[in-house]
Amino acid sequence: QKEVEQNSGPLSVPEGAIASLNCTYSDRGSQSFFWYRQYSGKSPELIMFIYSNGDKEDGRFTAQLNKASQYVSLLIRDSQPSDSATYLCAVRHSSASKIIFGSGTRLSIRP
């Protein structure tokens, strides 16, 4: 079992709709959770992080964390073509010395 799992996609969503990206993790002691966006050939950039159960909103983005189910998700409202990218879920290990990345979900927003 991978430590951080994501569906590789591609996930195709119509413009203006809500895109829902999911991530599960295996280490129950994980403390912090991150979503990064990566455009093709570019470096990852942080969208948002979350470390408490529940929802955290930042503009069109909402991160949701459920530690009991070991599940974190990212919702993108009013999806735009510019949101087409690979989204990486990352989890801070309980040892707090490193972050484990999932393999990413490729999102495509169709006009």
Add this chain to the structure above:
Amino acid sequence: DADVTQTPRNRITKTGKRIMLECSQTKGHDRMYWYRQDPGLGLRLIYYSFDVKDINKGEISDGYSVSRQAQAKFSLSLESAIPNQTALYFCATSDGQGNTDTQYFGPGTRLTVL
């Protein structure tokens, strides 16, 4: 100017050659990391350093070595390159603060080993 820079941006080399990838940062962060990215495998940690005197192996350190020359500089070496080290390499930094400790990535080095 970019906060995290990597040189070279692209490199083609032959099997058995020694190469060095360099990373510099102006963010003032103590923590620096080297990752490689392969299609479908996400980012995998090679080495990380929490200060100049601290070097730690990541999950895939075999075939690699690093040097932390200063707080701002962290180099990755491939002593004898092999084709399966062909990948996109990223350097990253973080400030080590609390629950966030967000990682900031350089632009990447695309390495091809023939």
